[in-house]
Amino acid sequence: MTDTGVDGVTVVRGGATVLRDVTLLAADGELIVVLGSSGSGKTTLLRVVAGLDGVSSGEVLIRGRRVTRLPSGERHVAMVFQSSALLPFLDVAHNLGWSLRVQHRPEAEVQERVSGRARQLRLSRLLGRRPGQLSGGERGLVGIGRALVQVPDVLLLDEPLGDLDAVQRVEVRRQIVEVARSLGVPTFYVTHDPAEGLAIADRVALLHEGRIVQVGRPRELYERPVDLFVAEFIGAPQIGLLPARLVSAGGQAGFRVGARTLPLWQAVPPPLLGHVGREVVLGLRAEDVHPAEAGRDPDAVALDAVVSHVEYTGRQNVVAVQVEAAPDDPGGGLLGGGPSGGTLHSFFPPRAVIRSGDAVRITVDATRAHVFDPATGRALLHPPDRS
Numbered sequence: 001m002t003d004t005g006v007d008g009v010t011v012v013r014g015g016a017t018v019l020r021d022v023t024l025l026a027a028d029g030e031l032i033v034v035l036g037s038s039g040s041g042k043t044t045l046l047r048v049v050a051g052l053d054g055v056s057s058g059e060v061l062i063r064g065r066r067v068t069r070l071p072s073g074e075r076h077v078a079m080v081f082q083s084s085a086l087l088p089f090l091d092v093a094h095n096l097g098w099s100l101r102v103q104h105r106p107e108a109e110v111q112e113r114v115s116g117r118a119r120q121l122r123l124s125r126l127l128g129r130r131p132g133q134l135s136g137g138e139r140g141l142v143g144i145g146r147a148l149v150q151v152p153d154v155l156l157l158d159e160p161l162g163d164l165d166a167v168q169r170v171e172v173r174r175q176i177v178e179v180a181r182s183l184g185v186p187t188f189y190v191t192h193d194p195a196e197g198l199a200i201a202d203r204v205a206l207l208h209e210g211r212i213v214q215v216g217r218p219r220e221l222y223e224r225p226v227d228l229f230v231a232e233f234i235g236a237p238q239i240g241l242l243p244a245r246l247v248s249a250g251g252q253a254g255f256r257v258g259a260r261t262l263p264l265w266q267a268v269p270p271p272l273l274g275h276v277g278r279e280v281v282l283g284l285r286a287e288d289v290h291p292a293e294a295g296r297d298p299d300a301v302a303l304d305a306v307v308s309h310v311e312y313t314g315r316q317n318v319v320a321v322q323v324e325a326a327p328d329d330p331g332g333g334l335l336g337g338g339p340s341g342g343t344l345h346s347f348f349p350p351r352a353v354i355r356s357g358d359a360v361r362i363t364v365d366a367t368r369a370h371v372f373d374p375a376t377g378r379a380l381l382h383p384p385d386r387s
């Protein structure tokens with residue numbers, strides 16, 4: 001076994017449990033993106049692998065070797081932090097080559113690796129400058145380059161693109177993936193940006209309050225979220241949530257939303273059998289909610305809605321709508337407290353003239369809904385695979 005990462009690791013800091021029995025292991029050449037909101041334990045996980053933080057229980061493995069009690073300096077880890085500190089008295093070329101020289105690599109190899117990575121990251125023209133003569137974004141790139149010139153046993157990147165502009169972020173994250181693949185090392189990449197995570201990961205691990213909520217391929221988290229937390233965290237625009245009641249009549253199941261019933265065109269699916277007559281939460285992705293005029297899908301039902309906000313992206317308008325669900329409004333549950341009905345997102349054509357407060361009709365197809373238990377948040381049913 002050549003896995004790298006943490007196995008059953010718990011970390012307690014200042015009386016608080018920061019990681020709880022976390023197991024996350026990457027294969028050689030695999031890029032795992034660690035996602036999670038602020039304070040969920042992402043940085044701690046990386047620091048534990050690097051040996052910068054100790055564990056209360058569990059084991060740290062690097063390429064199959066137990067390193068839990070090995071000092072950081074002996075773990076052959078290359079790590080990039082957001083705003084990595086560079087050595088201020090050395091120019092960029094020497095900053096890039098620093099760790100290789102510390103390892104007493106032959107000078108010709110150091111030069112070759114430094115110039116290669118500098119070309120790749122478009123840093124060649126900066127090689128003679130000191131960190132004080134660089135912009136924040138350029139310093140960030142040098143920090144990334146310094147890690148990528150190494151041949152580590154594991155690559156750890158903590159929000160590495162934080163200092164870069166939007167165009168650089170896309171370019172540099174491609175370079176990082178390319179280098180990680182060419183080195184064939186396991187890579188852990190921390191970000192709080194789900195879109196970035198989905199774009200580059202072989203697998204995504206979503207952390208919440210020190211626990212892994214779900215780990216899997218990006219598509220698995222998007223298409224088969226285990227609960228409402230994952231469903232809401234992954235995907236932009238955010239998944240729309242609609243309180244409903246599962247009903248069954250004449251052997252046909254459907255979801256009651258206000259006065260309308262969204263038919264499922266089949267008997268109650270087995271995972272929903274215990275929920276007939278009870279509240280559920282429907283999760284609908286924006287690509288499954290259509291403006292009624294464009295809705296040619298015969299299985300879809302039109303719902304009245306009011307536009308709550310519009311975001312123009314160039315390719316389309318991302319429109320959030322409030323769906324009213326009175327009078328048979330189940331309300332309560334995880335979505336409780338707010339107005340009746342729920343908020344859905346939909347893509348409207350880019351030239352559509354649409355404003356907050358407009359009344360619109362949208363169509364939804366109940367067979368495309370994710371179904372959640374409002375009491376526990378757990379997913380009960382996902383729509384069938386499109387492919």
Ligand SMILES: Nc1ncnc2c1ncn2[C@@H]1O[C@H](COP(=O)(O)OP(=O)(O)OP(=O)(O)O)[C@@H](O)[C@H]1O
Pocket residue numbers: 013014016018036037038039040041042043044045192
């Ligand atoms: N030295 C410490 N003592 C006690 N608690 C700490 C210490 N350092 C971090 N924590 C707590 O551990 C939790 C996880 O912190 P961590 O930095 O790993 O989160 P994160 O997911 O990387 O957050 P962010 O996205 O904001 O960087 C937080 O609740 C934080 O307050």
